[in-house]
Amino acid sequence: MNNDAVKKITFRVQRFDPEKDRKPHFQEFTVPVKRGTTVMEGLLYIKENLDSSLAFRTSCRMGVCGSCGMLINEYPHLACHTQVEEFHSDKLTLKPLPNMAIIKDLVPKLDTLFEHHKSVKPYIIREDKEEMEKPTAGYLQKPQQLDEYLQFTYCIKCGLCIAACPTSASDKAFLGPQALGQAYRYCADSRDEGQDFRYAIVEKDHAVWNCHFAAACSEACPKGVDPALGIQLLRKGVAAKALGIKKTAAPATLATPPALAKPKIDVPEFTVEPK
Amino acid sequence: MADKGPHQNYLGMWGWVWGGNYKLERYLYLLHRITGLGLLLFGLFHLTVTTIFRVQGEAIWSSTISFLDNPLFRVGEFLVVAAFSYHALNGLRLIIQELGFALGKPVPPIYPFTDAIRRKRAWTLVTLAAIMVLAVAFFIDFTVRGWG
Amino acid sequence: MKNTYLQISQMITGALVAVLLAIHITVQQWFVVLGLLGIKVADPTTWGSMMERAHQGSWVGIYIALLAFGLFHALNGFRNILLEINLSALAIRILTGFIIAFGVIFLILGTYAPIALFSSYR
C-alpha cells in the first residue's frame, strides 16, 4: 500500500441513544483511510464530517488512558491503538464493550470496573499507620521483588479483559479479571502488609474462585498485563493460606534516610496539610 | 416509551459459548463445563440403573442390560467415555494450573505481549493429545464390540 | 474461608474421581483392549461377572468412594455454575438445600445397593 493511497472503508457502528432508543441499532459510515490510520481516527472523521452526534470516549489517543476500549470485528481493542489495516477488511463493525452497561453509542459504563477495583484495596497497606500518613523514607525493594508484580502494574483500567471474560458475561457481581489481577499485584508487592484483608475479599462469592481459566482476559489485554496469571498466582496464595502452609516473607524495611548527603537546594515544606 | 438510562449489555450465559474471536482456551473452558454437566446427567441416570435395577435379582438386571444394549445407548456410552477422558485430563491440568503451577513467572510486558497460559501451551497440547489417543482407543474398543 | 475449602475439595475429589473412574471404566468398557493386551476378562455386564465384583469388599469400597466423591464433585460443580448466573441469595439458599437433599438421597441409595448385594452373599 502506498503511503498516501486513500481507501474507502465502511464503519458499521452500533448506535444507542438512551433518550430515544429502546434497543441498539447499526449505522454505516464510509471513511477514507490511509496507511496507519487508526480506528479512533476513523471515528473522529465521522464525528467531524458525517455525524456529530456519534458518542465515543477518547483522551490520550496513545494507548495510555484506557478510555477507548470497544469491540472491533467482535474482539476487544483500544480504538486508538489499532490500525484499520490490521483487519484486512473493507468493513469494520464497532460495538461497545460487552459485560457492562452502555451509556450511549460506543461509550460503556465503567463504574462497576472502578467499584470492583476499589473493593480490593489497590494500594500499599502497612501496619505502621503513622508511617503511612507521614512517610519519613522509602521502602527497600530488590529488583527481583519488583519483577514479582511489575507486569501487573501496567493495567490502564480499560475493561477489555472484562469484555472477554465468560464469567463476567453472566455474573454481574463477579469482581472480574481487572480487579483480581490488581489484588494480586498488591499482595505480591514486598512492601505490602495488606494480604490478609485482600484474601478475605477475594475469597468471597463472585471472586477469585469463579475464574475458570478461560484466559481470554490475558489474550485481550492491550498492555500485556496477563490478569489470568495474576489470578492463578493469587489463588495459590489463598489456598496455601487456608491450608496453613503459606510462607510469608517479612515486609520490606524502611530505607534509612541518607544522613550524609545534604540536598543541594532547600526542599520546601509541605504546603498542603494532609487530611 | 424509550427507556432512559444505560442499556444493559451483558452477554449472559451465551457469553460462555461465544463472546468474540478468542483462542483455544476459552473453548476448552466451555467444553469442561459441558462435559461436567453431561457427566452429572449421565451419573444420575446411571446411579438409578446400577442401584434400583441391580438389587432386584438376575432377571431384572439382565433385561435392563439388554434393553440398554442398542445403538442409541451405545453411542451415548461412547459420548460418556469421551466426555470423561476430556473432563478428567483437562481437569487434572486445571487443578495444577489453577493453583499457579506450571505457568512460569510473570514477565515484563515487552512487545509482542505474551501470556503465561500460551507460553506454556505445550502442557495444554500434550493434554489434548492424550485425550485424543484415549478417545480413539475407546472408539476402536466400541467398534470391535459392536455398536449395539 | 468456606469458598476456598469448597474449591480445594472440588479439586481433591476431582483427582480422586479421576483414579476411581479410570479403574471403573477400564473394567466396564475396555475389556476388548485388555483382551488384546492378553488380559482375559469376562463381559463385565453379565449378572455373574457383576455379582463376582459385588462380593469383593474392595469393589464395594471403590464403588462407595466413587459414589461419595463423585456426588460431591458433580453437585458442588453444578452449584458453582448456579452461583454465576445472577440468582438472588435466597434462590441460591433454596437451590443449595435441594442439591444437598438430592445428594443425600443418591448417597443413601448408592450405598445401600452394594452393601445389600455384598451381604446377600452369606
Ligand code: HEM
Ligand atoms: C474424572 C476426574 C475429574 C476431574 C479431574 C475433575 C476435575 C474438575 C475440576 C478441576 C473442576 C473445576 C473446574 C474449574 O475450576 O473451572 C471441575 C468442575 C466440574 N466437574 Fe469435574 N472432574 C472430574 C470428574 C467429574 C465427573 C465424573 C463429573 C460429573 C459426574 C464432574 C462434574 C463437574 C462439574 C459439573 C463441574 C463444574 C463445571 C464448571 O464449573 O464449569 N466432574 N472438575
Ligand code: HEM
Ligand atoms: C460408559 C461407561 C460406564 C459403564 C459401562 C458403567 C457400568 C457400570 C456397571 C455395570 C455398574 C454396576 C456395578 C458392577 O458391574 O460392578 C456400575 C456401577 C457404578 N458406576 Fe458406572 N459405568 C460407566 C461409567 C460411569 C461413570 C462416568 C460414573 C460416574 C459419574 C459411574 C459411576 C458408577 C458408580 C458410582 C457405581 C456404583 C453404583 C452403586 O452401586 O452405588 N460409572 N457402572
Ligand code: SF4
Ligand atoms: S488488565 Fe489489561 S485489559 Fe484488563 S483493564 Fe487492565 S489493561 Fe485493560
Ligand code: FES
Ligand atoms: S484514547 Fe487513551 S487508550 Fe485510547
